[in-house]
Amino acid sequence: MAENNVYRKLLMQKGLRITNVRVKVLEILDGAETPMTVEEVFNLLRNMITSVNLSTVYRTMDVLLKNGLVEKTTLMDFNKSMYEYKRVEHKHHLVCTVCNRMISIEDCPIDEYAREMCNKQGFELTGHKLEIYGICPNCK
């Protein structure tokens, strides 16, 4: 239950109510290697909680997103929203265009570049997203 407290604390800090679903969703996403679809999270949840509803998962994702606890992604050519636990050090992904498998990349080469581009256009930087597409060894 110790790690659970991490998620409870996060929710509390954001002034959100601590509910079973929210804690479990954070736990699932934090434990995931890569972004997950809503349905994937939902399926895991069903094994942990007696009764959950898909729409609750959608609403939960929305709340977590608006409060900066998760990030939302959409792959090109895969029309489903994917969510990932938001860490301090952000990650990018290598995505297989055949099987959609994703591998996390730790280091980020473009923080500086993003800052420059925003300055040049008068934008206030809020973030960036980089995905590298390729064909993984299994699919070659």
Added chain:
Amino acid sequence: MAENNVYRKLLMQKGLRITNVRVKVLEILDGAETPMTVEEVFNLLRNMITSVNLSTVYRTMDVLLKNGLVEKTTLMDFNKSMYEYKRVEHKHHLVCTVCNRMISIEDCPIDEYAREMCNKQGFELTGHKLEIYGICPNCK
């Protein structure tokens, strides 16, 4: 009609039939500053062609995509497919998180980086996508 021939030639080179819709879609996307939604393309098409159907536009996008004549994008937090004319020199975009306005960025800092990451993981590089998010001057 001169530029039109460019698109006709492109279609021909790919072994595709040259139809009014396909030529016009390429023309529209080529003339656009930024990626467009299917609906946006559809609305422009209606002013150019007497009768078009949304599903035809979807099918056209699909054909053009599979033949490498356009690229598909999905912004985070905006669940619509967007398409853009595929040029030799690819572009990235600065996206306003408030109004979704996009600005094209010409130079790309990560070709080399993408290659390295793929090599390291045994992937065969097929492409990458970079989007920088911020708040544009109008929305600040």
Added chain:
DNA sequence: GTGCATGCAAAGTCTTTGCAGGATA
């Protein structure tokens, strides 16, 4: 003329919303 493209209508998939009952603070 043959085969692919298109219009039209219907279905499919993912996501959102309204409302009543239930849980949290």
Added chain:
DNA sequence: TATCCTGCAAAGACTTTGCATGCAC
């Protein structure tokens, strides 16, 4: 207890598909 969360069902948005007709080659 007041307020927010959740389950359930229905609706909504975007996209895909089947079939008959029309057009490109």
